[in-house]
Amino acid sequence: MALPSTYADRNCSLARALEVVGERWTLLIVRDAFFGVRKFGDFATQLGLPRAVLTNRLKLLVREEVLEHNDNGDYQLTAKGLELWPILRAMMAWGDTHYSPAGDKRTFRHDADGGLLDRDNRCGECGGVVPVADIRIEPGPGYVAGDTTPDPVSARLNQPRRLLAPLW
Amino acid sequence: MALPSTYADRNCSLARALEVVGERWTLLIVRDAFFGVRKFGDFATQLGLPRAVLTNRLKLLVREEVLEHNDNGDYQLTAKGLELWPILRAMMAWGDTHYSPAGDKRTFRHDADGGLLDRDNRCGECGGVVPVADIRIEPGPGYVAGDTTPDPVSARLNQPRRLLAPLW
DNA sequence: CGCGTCAGTTCAGTGAATGAACTACGATGA
DNA sequence: TCATCGTAGTTCATTCACTGAACTGACGCG
Numbered sequence: 001m002a003l004p005s006t007y008a009d010r011n012c013s014l015a016r017a018l019e020v021v022g023e024r025w026t027l028l029i030v031r032d033a034f035f036g037v038r039k040f041g042d043f044a045t046q047l048g049l050p051r052a053v054l055t056n057r058l059k060l061l062v063r064e065e066v067l068e069h070n071d072n073g074d075y076q077l078t079a080k081g082l083e084l085w086p087i088l089r090a091m092m093a094w095g096d097t098h099y100s101p102a103g104d105k106r107t108f109r110h111d112a113d114g115g116l117l118d119r120d121n122r123c124g125e126c127g128g129v130v131p132v133a134d135i136r137i138e139p140g141p142g143y144v145a146g147d148t149t150p151d152p153v154s155a156r157l158n159q160p161r162r163l164l165a166p167l168w
Numbered sequence: 169m170a171l172p173s174t175y176a177d178r179n180c181s182l183a184r185a186l187e188v189v190g191e192r193w194t195l196l197i198v199r200d201a202f203f204g205v206r207k208f209g210d211f212a213t214q215l216g217l218p219r220a221v222l223t224n225r226l227k228l229l230v231r232e233e234v235l236e237h238n239d240n241g242d243y244q245l246t247a248k249g250l251e252l253w254p255i256l257r258a259m260m261a262w263g264d265t266h267y268s269p270a271g272d273k274r275t276f277r278h279d280a281d282g283g284l285l286d287r288d289n290r291c292g293e294c295g296g297v298v299p300v301a302d303i304r305i306e307p308g309p310g311y312v313a314g315d316t317t318p319d320p321v322s323a324r325l326n327q328p329r330r331l332l333a334p335l336w
Numbered sequence: 337c338g339c340g341t342c343a344g345t346t347c348a349g350t351g352a353a354t355g356a357a358c359t360a361c362g363a364t365g366a
Numbered sequence: 367t368c369a370t371c372g373t374a375g376t377t378c379a380t381t382c383a384c385t386g387a388a389c390t391g392a393c394g395c396g
Contacts, residue, residue, distance in 0.1 A: 011311055011326070013263030013273045014199055014256060021259075022192065024353080031182055040374050050354050055375060073374075083262055086287075088182060090254040091189075095181030098248055105181045119254075120288055143179055158179070192384080208343050218385050223344060241343075 020064045021084065025049050026057050030081065031088055033067060035137070035157050036167045038074040046153045077164070085121075085132050093119050096142065103141030111136040111162055135163045188232045189252065193217050194225050198249065199256055201235060203305070203325050204335045206242040214321045245332070253289075253300050261287050264310065271309030279304040279330055303331045 021027055028047055037043055040058070044051050058075060061067040066081040089108075096104040108117040111134050115125025123130050138160035139145075156167050189195055196215055205211055212222055226243060229235040234249040257276075264272040276285040279302050283293025291298050306328035307313075324335050 011273050011307075012196075012199070013260045013268055013310075015196060015263075016267040017259045017263035018195060022190075022195070024190070027186060027190070028180075028183060031180070041372085044374095050356095051375065052355095052377080053353065056352095080266055083265065086258040087255065087262060090258050091185045092181045094251055094255060095183075095185035097251065099184040100181055105179050139179075142181075209341085212343095218387090219344065220346080220386095221384065224383095 020060070020066065021087070023057065023060075025053060026061070027084075027088065027091070029054070029057055029061065030066065030077075030084055032157075033075065033077050033081065034085065034088065034132070034163050036161065036163070036165050037153070037157075038076055038166055040073070040075070042153045042167060043075075045151050046157065074166075082132055089119060089121070096140075100142035102144075105140050105142045105144075106137050107140040109136045109138065110134060133162070133164050136160060137163060188228070188234065189255070191225065191228075193221060194229070195256065195259070197222070197225055197229065198234065198245075198252055200325075201243065201245050201249065202253065202256065202300070202331050204329065204331070204333050205321070205325075206244055206334055208241070208243070210321045210335060211243075213319050214325065242334075250300055257287060257289070264308075268310035270312075273308055273310045273312075274305050275308040277304045277306065278302060301330065301332050304328060305331060 021030065025047065029043060032043055032046055037046060040051075040054065043049075043058075044054055047054070058067065058069070061081075062069050062075070064080075065078050066084065067075045068078050069075055092104075092106065108121075109115060110117060110123040110125060110128075110130045113123065113125040114136075115123040117123055117130060117135065121130050121132075121135070122128070139158060143158075153167065189198065193215065197211055200211055200214055205214060208219075208222065208226070211217075211226075212219055215222070226235065226237070229249075230237050230243070232248075233246050234252065235243045236246050237243055260272075260274065276289075277283060278285060278291040278293060278296075278298045281291065281293040282304075283291040285291055285298060285303065289298050289300075289303070290296070307326060311326075321335065
């Protein structure tokens with residue numbers, strides 16, 4: 001979707017955004033990066049996508065400065081990448097609303113005071129807008145235990161944890 | 169992306185949402201629906217996508233109850249489809265921020281009082297959250313005139329207009 | 337009846353995704 | 367020094383989806 005046969009409408013910032021994060025797997029990779037995944041192998045394990053595709057996507061994301069590939073081989077979100085959070089949040093919210101009748105699959109809390117976050121990242125406890133790094137994610141009422149592949153990466157991801165904190 | 173080879177992680181509402189709106193073209197079709205496009209031919213003209221692909225995407229969106237196909241052949245957003253607005257808004261905002269140095273390509277205003285909307289759809293004038301149907305969209309500072317194909321559908325879309333109001 | 341328009345369908349060609357196997361390379365350790 | 371292991375990719379044959387152009391079928395109009 002990205003480079004070959006680009007979207008025609010240059011006046012649409014949506015089309016431009018989709019050229020970067022609109023391809024299959026890309027947003028899931030970014031989501032995993034928010035959840036603390038940083039290593040090639042961990043992305044591959046957790047997402048189960050072909051390694052060749054992962055290579056291409058990571059290259060694109062690094063080229064577009066959504067991720068940076070640092071010296072010890074880790075892929076980490078840049079400031080530009082962190083700004084994708086509202087998109088992920090909106091998509092998860094829509095998916096939860098319409099495809100998870102038992103309730104949200106994940107809950108987001110303010111790590112400092114445990115307050116629930118609304119969909120604009122505002123804390124129900126202290127009322128402030130919580131920066132991404134201070135968000136704690138945990139399984140929500142709609143979470144189905146045992147429904148994930150029991151790989152060690154997923155196991156860690158499904159523990160309550162702070163966003164962006166490295167997995168290992 | 170949708171049915172064949174579905175995303176594995178059933179506990180991720182993001183993956184579930186992406187199965188519906190994550191395929192190439194789908195979000196652009198939904199965007200056009202917000203902008204008032206309702207007819208097969210107008211989607212095809214405006215997006216320049218192969219008609220076979222358009223057929224598939226519309227079928228999927230109707231099956232998922234994002235659009236409804238009413239008796240006179242129009243495709244219109246359902247309530248579930250309208251709830252995709254925050255996703256579109258977030259993506260357009262990100263695209264504008266990072267790929268439109270001259271400013272936003274579109275501005276959103278409260279049609280009643282002309283107040284600028286922030287990224288949560290709150291009106292800068294009256295302070296209320298504006299429902300989608302009361303949003304007026306118009307070319308913003310980053311809009312590049314003459315950069316779109318001069319088809320009649322695009323021409324109408326680039327006039328200031330209310331969201332959801334039919335094109336014709 | 338003849339013509340144009342709209343809404344799709346069909347089809348050959350191409351490019352990307354898939355899955356499995358393979359390679360390159362640094363760290364460990366006998 | 368050399369074998370072993372884990373990580374990070376690459377390669378490749380197959381499958382699948384997208385592309386673009388042409389075609390079909392239904393409806394409206396004069």
